[in-house]
Amino acid sequence: MTSDDTGTASLPCLRDLTITQAGEGLRTGKFTSVDLVRAYLKRIEETKHLTIVMHMDGDALEVAQMLDKERAEKGSRSPLHGIPILVKDEFLPFGWQKFAPKASSLPLELRKKRDPMEFNRLREAGMIILGRTNLDDDAGYRIEYPEFSLRDYINYSRFPIPSGPGTLPGSAKASAVATAIGLSVASLGTAESGVIANAADFNLVGFKPTTRSMMKSGYFRFSPQGTPTIGILAKTVKDTVDILAGIYGQYEDNEWRRGIPSDQAPEWAEIYESLDLSEFTIGIPRDSFDSDPYPQVMDSFEAALKTLASTGATIEENANFHGGKELKRLKAQINSLVQLSEFKEDAFRCLTRWGNDSNNPENAQRVYNLARRCPNEEPTERELNKMLWTRTTRIAANNEEYTKILEKALIISKHQGIRATMKKHRLDMFVIPSSDEGITLELAAQENGPVMSVPLGYFPDGFQGRYTDEITPERP
Structure with missing residues (x-):
């Protein structure tokens, strides 16, 4: 238990605090929501050199005080009552305008006319939104270095070392770090293919729900095709x-609300507590694994499979995706042309929908010109020249090449992907290590399926890279 020097109640270690533990402490009066918010604000201030949190909600303490009063008089609304959370800087709550989402360096004014519905739901459940976490400029579509952010440099350096043991991939990395080091009990991000699963690789649980079970009006969606959630x-x-x-829930402005059977969530907590793995058949798609995985990862993975088998689960080895190899060949094209095209289309749709400033550009050339005038830019055009999505006509969602690649990927996922393989082998789920080459996650995104990442184990002490790995403190 810890206590800060401002007189707050004694609190558990914020780094390890879970929602369940925080809820128990709040219900039993060991501490209050005001205590929690103050402690997290202090923790965020102590770690501000990491530039993880970039915008704070000035009403958080007032909201916490109101929720404490309500709990004392009426009891808790839900297990989330009075729990602080951070959200990725891709969400745009009511009244938060400052800059465009996606951590863009462009001085764009965007304003939501009302809170996103998912925020309404969380607030109705009693959750406190502390603020927004940083992410790479344009969620990695700004330049080729995925950790780059002109607004607040991430991980000490604008060009950190390449991803490997100890570094985080994906645009949700700041949300993951915030949760891991105790800046909030949990955090929200957006999940495209492997964003959440990859960010959770280092000792967190990451969950991407089934796409069509969630609404998607409250954040900057970079993929009109429907994979993000x-x-x-x-x-x-x-x-x-x-x-x-x-x-x-069934939100009014959720275009997929018809696929949600009820406005009331199922009793997931009860299902989770009574889960019997002996009824499950688990597929292992070994063809999709990294050809040169870290041995420590695979050792822990094989041990985990034995643990699953010991619970009575059936392990189906080599439940491979027949379209996996072809999808690997398509993956580079999907990442470059398809995703950039979708990002470009969505960027301008959001600017039109949420923009309230005459400075907001309505076409790609104006984005590029505006970026050149941005005071945060360096004199060199090194970074601006990477803004391919703003400059080339080849990148467009109505482009013939885009359509062909997307159609081919969708055919593979439909006939040779996750659902087809599950049906063939009569599987309930797949289990993969973090060294999977991304094919399984890509297929899950294409098929709008759920993904969960859970901690597997620890690397031993010492340098864990391969002998060919290079330690580069700062990229040139």
Whole structure:
């Protein structure tokens, strides 16, 4: 237990605190929501050199005080009552305008006329939104270095070392770090293919729900094709279940609300507690694994499979995707042309929909010109020249090449992907290590399926890279 020098109540270690533990402490009066918010604000201030949190909600303490009063008089609304959370800087709550989402360096004024519905749900459940976490400029579509952010440099350096043991991939990395080091109990991100799963690789639980079970009006969607959805980063599976239950519902402006059977969330917590793995058949798609995985990862993975088998689960080896190899060949084209095209289309749709400033550009050339005038830019055009999505006509969602690649990928996922393979082998789920080459996650995104990442183990002490790895403190 810890206590700060401002007189707050004694609190558990914020780094390890879960929603379940925080809720128990709040219900039993060991501490209050005001105590929690003050402690997290102090922790955020102590770690501000990491530039993880970039915008704070000035009303957080007032909201916490109101929720404490309500709990004392009426009891808790839900397991989320009075729990602080951070959200990725891709969400645009009511009244938060400052800059464009996606951590863009462009001085664009965007304003939501009302809160996103998922935020309404969380607030109705009693959750406190502390603020927004940093992410790479344009979620990695700004330049080729995925950690780059002109607004607040991430991880000490504008060009950190390449991803490997100890570094985080994906645009949700700041949300993951915030949760891991105790800046909030949990955090929200957005999940495209492997964003949430990859960010959770280092000792967190990451969950991407089934796409069509979530609404998607409250954040900057870079893919009109429908693969992105809200993602959850927490410390336990139970915590993700509680947050998911808080968000779930039939929203009026959710174009997929017809696929949601009820406005009331299922009793996921009870299902989780009574889960019997002996009824499950688990597929292992070994063809999709990294050809040169870290041996420590695979050792832990094989041990985990034995643990699953010991519970009575059936392990189906080599439940491979027949379209996996072809999808690997397509993956580079999907990442470069398809995703950039979708990002470009969505960028201008959001600027039109949310913009309230005459400075907001309506076409790609104006984005490029505006970026050149941005005071945060360096004199060199090194970074601006990477803004391919703003400059080339080849990158467009109505482009013939884009259509052909997307259609081919969708055919592969439909006939040779996850659902087809599950049907063939009569599987309930797949289990993969973090050294999977991304094919399984890509297929899950194409098929709008759920993904969960859970901690597997620890690397031993010492340098864990391969002998060919290079330690580069700062890229040139």
